[in-house]
Amino acid sequence: MSFDLQLKGLRALVTGGTKGIGAAVVQGLHAAGVQVMTTARAVPAEPNAGVSYVAADLSTAEGVAEVARSVRERWGGVDILINVLGGSSAPGGGFAALDDAQWFDALNRNLMPAVRLDRALLPAMLAQGSGVIVHVSSIQRLLPLPESTTAYAAAKAALSTYSKALSKEVTPKGVRVLRVSPGWVETEASVALAERLATQAGTDYEGGKQIIMQSLGGIPLGRPAKPQEVADLITFLVSPRAGSISGSEHLIDGGTVPTV
Incomplete structure (x- = not known):
């Protein structure tokens, strides 16, 4: 039996697509025949052939607006939106080491890019009556490390809650919203x-x-986990083969989270 993911020709935007999980997602989608656009602060010296790159800082509203403008000019909209961008540069030292700047940095890197891109690109998905959005969260929303990742974990928890609310709103209108939460990759x-x-x-x-x-x-x-393993999961979830999956969170953590 053929297991064609039926992705050929679809349009996908992947944020943070030049390193780690994002780069693996870009490669996997491209190999499946998807038209892929991705973002980074700078275009790589050796870009993947056939992939479009937009240089932008998605931690800012202006950067998100630039990416949305590029998508509309090239394609008019997208069928798949995958927000991989995230991370933390907070110092160790627990709660006392986190000033307002550290907290806003965590939110602007791990929550607001998804919120802003959805707001910019979701209306076109709703207009066409189809689409898939994936927000890459983290198991740290369930298992925060107080020494160094409190703000990051809280931002990912906010992203997860936002994703669930968005799914309840737009799934009846044809757009699936999913969360993928890796452990250590x-x-x-x-x-x-x-x-x-x-x-x-x-x-x-x-x-x-x-x-x-x-x-x-x-x-x-x-x-x-290997970045490719996370990318394979995401590639399946955005495909028509997973057409009845929406609103759910998919952990890929080797069993790290000890609860049901």
Whole structure:
């Protein structure tokens, strides 16, 4: 039996598509025949052939407006919108280390880009009566690390709640809204973190990975996810093959979250 995902020719915007999960999503969709546009603060030196890039800072309203304008000029709208962009640069030290600037940075990186892009591009989806939106959240909304990720986890929790509310509003009008919440994923940034922790502890990279896994309370699978594994899940979810899935959150964490 053929398992064609029926994605060929659809139009997709992927935010944060030059590194980590975002880059894997871009590659996966492109390989499935999707027309892909992606965003980054700067266009990569070696862009993927056949992928359109928009240089913009999506933590600002102006950056989001620039991306929305590029989408409308090129395609008129999108069929798939995947918000991968996110992250944290907050210092360690718990709640006392987080001033207003740190809190607003977390919200502007992890919540507002999705809110603003949805507001700009969702009306065209509603007008055509079809579309899929995926917001990439994090298991840290369920398992925050108080030493360093309180603001990030709170922002992702807000993104998840917003996504659920949006799904209840627009699913009856033909637009599916989904959340994908990864655990620890072996991206370029997490590799660098594991290497830094390994150096500090006087161990090797595998030892650094163990330190991270222990900080998460363990990963039953015994390893982080690969960016491609997250991308494969997202690619399936946005396809017509997953046409009855909406409003749900999909954890991909190797069993890290210990609850039902």
